[in-house]
Amino acid sequence: MESTARNCGDVSNYLYARMWRLTCYYNYSMRDSFFMMCDESLRLFTRYKQDRFRYEVYRLRIQYYLFNNELRNALREAECVVRMANDEGEGYGLGVSHFCLGDVLQMQYMYETAVEHYSEALNYLSKDAYEHIELRLRCFERLADCYATAERYERLDSLNRLWKKEFEDHGIDMYDDSADNPWRVMLGYFYLSQAHYHLESGGLEVAHKFLDTAERFIAGEELMLVEQEAWYKKAGLYDSALAKNDRLLAKASGADLARSEFDHKQARAQILFSMGNFREAARLYDSLLSERNLIFKATAIRSTMDLASMLEAERTRRAELKGTLYLFIGGTLAAFCGTLALTFLYESRKTLRKNRMLVEKVERLELTHGAISELQRQQGFQRAESKEHELYERLELLMRERHPYLDPRLNRDTLARELFTNTTYLANAIKQFRPGVTVGSYITQWRVTYAAHLLHMSSLRINEVARQSGFVSRVTMNRAFNECYGMSPSEYREALHSDSRGMSRGEPLPGGGGATSTNSART
Structure with a gap:
């Protein structure tokens, strides 16, 4: 097509054909051909004074950098395009440059600054020019993504209304889901944004209607599956949510996107936790920790x-x-x-x-x-x-x-299994926040606290107090009391009855960290 148009002297079709070929190189990630074609196209579009095509080439090049996670190159290119557009004062160029800079900032999680640039792009892009419509709609889609990620749902609702008015002002049929509708994908993103707002606002039924409408336009898209997974999770349909998560993991694994796969696995762990499958969720969280280290x-x-x-x-x-x-x-x-x-x-x-x-x-x-x-x-x-x-x-x-310490058989191995960890990690955690305390001493302190509570609040015999507090025998409890209070349980009870001000009920006791632990033991 390109050679035919060039031989016939049809400059307009020739330029369109070059743009389509460049887009094909971009879509198929043919890096060398893409960048060589970019340089040639920029010289050609500059010679024929085709500013719109020229800025589209810059936009494609920045998008290619972002897709390959080359944020430094993307930012440098975007800043150069912004300076060039400011010098030339061309409206479409300013719109494209601010749109591209917004994309770069959004990839760096700077959502507020990205929103400012997308808004600037909307100001520069003419609402009446037909060739500006696509980029204006893309700005609305990016703004919705920023507001949803930053959880600014009031702004998202206002944006959805403006987005709908944009479709209506240009006479776009919002219910035309035919394959030849050029705005089909953009309409799907609009309905998806509406569904996300109502889902987070608590309107599950309204959100489900918008999701059904969006599925007619962008069925199988990653964002579509993510929203469906979130809806099923909020509705308590965990099996359906896991099924959507399986599809997302398959897509992420096929696309070789490590971070996306990590996010979907994290969402799966949250679903398992909500289902009450704590053991499987804990295993998945442990595997995610190692994967996160690899990503870093x-x-x-x-x-x-x-x-x-x-x-x-x-x-x-x-x-x-x-x-x-x-x-x-x-x-x-x-x-x-x-x-x-x-x-x-x-x-x-x-x-x-x-x-x-x-x-x-x-x-x-x-x-x-x-x-x-x-x-x-x-x-x-x-x-x-x-x-x-x-x-x-x-x-x-x-x-x-x-209160697992009330079981005399409790030891550090049993306690580690209860927490889905090993004894080494458990001992290190206790030493970190309770210096000099071992796992066994930690359990003993909780038992002593509970025994002191029983001695104070009941008239049980010492042997019965030892049994109910998780001690193997009275001798063991006597030894632990002497280490903590410097007196035997009998002396402790006598001291409580003789002087209520000496050891009041709210006085800090060893074991769980003072009065808080005492209250917990009573409960």
Whole structure:
């Protein structure tokens, strides 16, 4: 088609054909052909003064960087396009440039700043120009995604109304789900946004109607499956939610998207937890911890590779500069001997100055690499502390709610199994927040606290108190009481009755951390 249009002298169709070929390279991820075609197309569209096509090429190139997670290149390209569009003052170019910059910021989780750029893009894109309609609708779709992710549901509702009015103003049939409808996918995203708002607002029936409508337009899309999974989960239909999650995991695994697969696995663990399948949910959470570490490592490696590529680019530029210098000297040697000396001196000084700048850049890159390594090490410590803190909170909750220490057979192995962990992690968590306390001492302190409570609040015999508190025998309880209070249980009870101010009911006792643990033991 492209060669036919060029041979016939049909410039308009020729430019359209080149744009379609470039889009095909983009869709099939043919990197070398895509970038070579981008450079050729930019020169061609500039020559024919086709600004709309030219900015579309820039947009495709930025989208390609984002799809391949090259955020640094995408941000650099987007900032260049914004500066160029500001210099030219072209409305469509300003709209495209702010749209692309919004995409980059959204990928970096900077939702508020991304919303500002999408709004700027809507201001620059004309509502009356037909060629601007598609990009305006894409801006609405991106804004809805930002509001939904940031949980700004009031703004999402207002945006949905404006989005609907945009369709109506352009005379788009909002119920036409035929395959030849060019706005079919965009309509599906609109109904999906409506469903998400009503789902989060508690309107399950209304949300289900919008989901059914959206499925007519974008059945099988990843966003569609995510919303259906969320609806089934809120409706308590966990088996259906797991079925949707299976499809999402299959799509994510086939597309080789590690983060997307990680998110879907996390959603599956939440569904299992809601179903009451705590053991399976705990296993899945444990596997997700190791996967998250791998993702962090891959991100750090990618950042290091970006730094290395920048360093290599600087070295290549330096080599090209030297080659140009030598070629210039060789070409002018025969005719301009006198000028040669001055030119060589000037270029040598300039090269030395650039060499110094390059050395400074290399040093800065090395410092940045060291900072990244230190940050990774600190993040590893923080994750370990966070895991121990979570385990300790689960342990405290178990002891307060279920009182397993009342069972004389309770030991550290049994307690570790109750928390779905091993004895080493359990001991480390207790040492982290209760220095110098072992697992056995921790259990004994809870038993002593409960025994002290029974001695104070009941008239049970000492042997019965020992049995109900989880001690094997009275002798064992006497030894534990002496270690904690410096007196026997009998002396403790006598001290309570003789002086109510000495050991009041709310006085902190060992075992669970003071009055809180005492109240828990009574419960």
